[in-house]
Amino acid sequence: MSEGPAASEREGRWTRRVRRAAWPSSRVADPNGRRGPARGGGPGQLAFYPWLLVAYPPLSDLVEGEVRPVLPAALGLAAFAVLYVLCVRLSFTGRRRGAAVALAGLLGVTFPLLAGLAHDWFFLAPLMTIACGVVLRGRLVYLLLCAVALALVAVMWWAGASWESLSLTSWGTAIGGLVVSIVLKLSSVIGELHDTREELARVAVAEERLRFSRDLHDLLGHTLSVMVVKAEVVRRLASRDAEAAASQAADIEALGREALREVRAAITGYRGRGLAAELDTARTVLADAGVTATVTVAGEVPTPEADALLGWAVREGVTNVVRHSSARACSISLRGTTLEIRDDGRGAAGRSFGNGLRGLSERVAALGGTLEAGPAPESGGFLLKVALP
Structure with a gap:
């Protein structure tokens, strides 16, 4: 019985971590090293790991023994998966240099695999460009995707792929990386807009509080000063001239009612914009x-x-x-x-x-x-x- 709540709490923490990583509601690291909110709906790092299932055809070739030699191909596929995960992980934790090194290693592993094994192994190309889109931003990602697409065309042509397959694969591969880069960039911009809007709201609240305090001072400062003076007069006259003291007290009452009306009007204007x-x-x-x-x-x-x-x-x-x-x-x-x-x-x-x-x-x-x-x-x-x- 004692382990139930603890286990439930651990499971809750794990669920929250997975949810934050896959689709964060607070903050996500920008691949350029900046951290910004992902309230605009930007994907987290766990959203990119399931794409490794695209590598199933090469894995199937290995399992069925259709690739020779098996060991180098298996090591290459394992290195590809590890480097892909490192690209995503290091990018979303803000370690740009490490992510760039992992991407360079991924490109260096992928093209020899594509050139040597071809066919089903071309399924690794979209994963390669997705990693490019995750790691890079700006003009650099466009230049690299163009270079990767041209290199992929050369490798597929050398492997004897048809022109239709060659054009569809290279175009789709380049567009995949470009879409990922644009989505992450938009997520970062939307997060910055959220931060700016919240900051503007905080400034507006501070200014409104200052305005309200200034209005109350203008409304009540003079009135309360007059009331204090008249109260002193009442105190002095109370024992000598009761009628004059009563007249001053009536003035104090009238001033108080007027001040109360003005405060209510100010509060009504403060709470509503009209x-x-x-x-x-x-x-x-x-x-x-x-x-x-x-x-x-x-x-x-x-x-x-x-x-x-x-x-x-x-x-x-x-x-x-x-x-x-x-x-x-x-x-x-x-x-x-x-x-x-x-x-x-x-x-x-x-x-x-x-x-x-x-x-x-x-x-x-x-x-x-x-x-x-x-x-x-x-x-x-x-x-x-x-x-x-």
């Missing part, structure tokens, strides 16, 4: 999710508070459509201060008032409005309706 910006974002998000969007706007939003709150409602409603509805169409209708978001998805199935809708409901109620969320009677999907006074 209705127009959210509607533009909603169109883009729905289009990217494959949902046909229809947006209708009539009338004007009367206050900044309502504009910010309705913008937040659009963001929350569209997020729920994309995440939970499986809808194909979504309509957003705004008439004055009444917003309706309808979809033709799964209706209320699997939906509930999460934190987003709860927070939205509280803010709508604070402005004296109403929020309705539930099955849409006409479309059979889901309806979110926000009505502000």
Whole structure:
């Protein structure tokens, strides 16, 4: 019994390692030595090892005794497999020099095998160019693939291959290495774009925090200073002139209420980008999710508070459509201060008032409005309706 959890944990660690190596979700070493994220979907090193199955025909020749002498051919095939694995392994761990040496050895082993044994051994050529695509980048990979293709044409012609077989094999072999190189390069670029986007997001958050702190200081600094001064006046007048002290206290109350209103307005603006910006974002998000969007706007939003709150409602409603509805169409209708978001998805199935809708409901109620969320009677999907006074 004591070995069960430990064995399960070891198996879980092994599974995670295999998954990260075959198709990493965090980072993968770039064959040029840089490390970059593979969130764009780049393959890991284990994705290239199954291609060794392409070498089955030469192995079958060895096993069936169709190759003479057997020992040199077997040693050559073993060296080919080892050097191929080294090319992939060293490339994905950032050891460029070792990977280049392994690739040179692979080329030096492969061509003598192709020239001496021909026929089924030409299946090793695609593996050779895949290794070239994994190890090299830029112009160098193009030059080497052209040289390898020309050398392969010469070897196949010398071995007596037909022109059709010669052209198909050489062309397919070169294209295979080129595709591998392009895919890995694109993976690296997409990873760098992910890193850049995250860095820009962090900078934007830092700037927004600075803006918010500056706005709060501008809003409250003067008001609180006045309140402190009036509170001192109340303290001095309390024992001598109760009526004057009460008047100053009323002023403090009015200043406090005004400050509270300004803070609420600032927080509402901070949490929402405004209705127009959210509607533009909603169109883009729905289009990217494959949902046909229809947006209708009539009338004007009367206050900044309502504009910010309705913008937040659009963001929350569209997020729920994309995440939970499986809808194909979504309509957003705004008439004055009444917003309706309808979809033709799964209706209320699997939906509930999460934190987003709860927070939205509280803010709508604070402005004296109403929020309705539930099955849409006409479309059979889901309806979110926000009505502000």
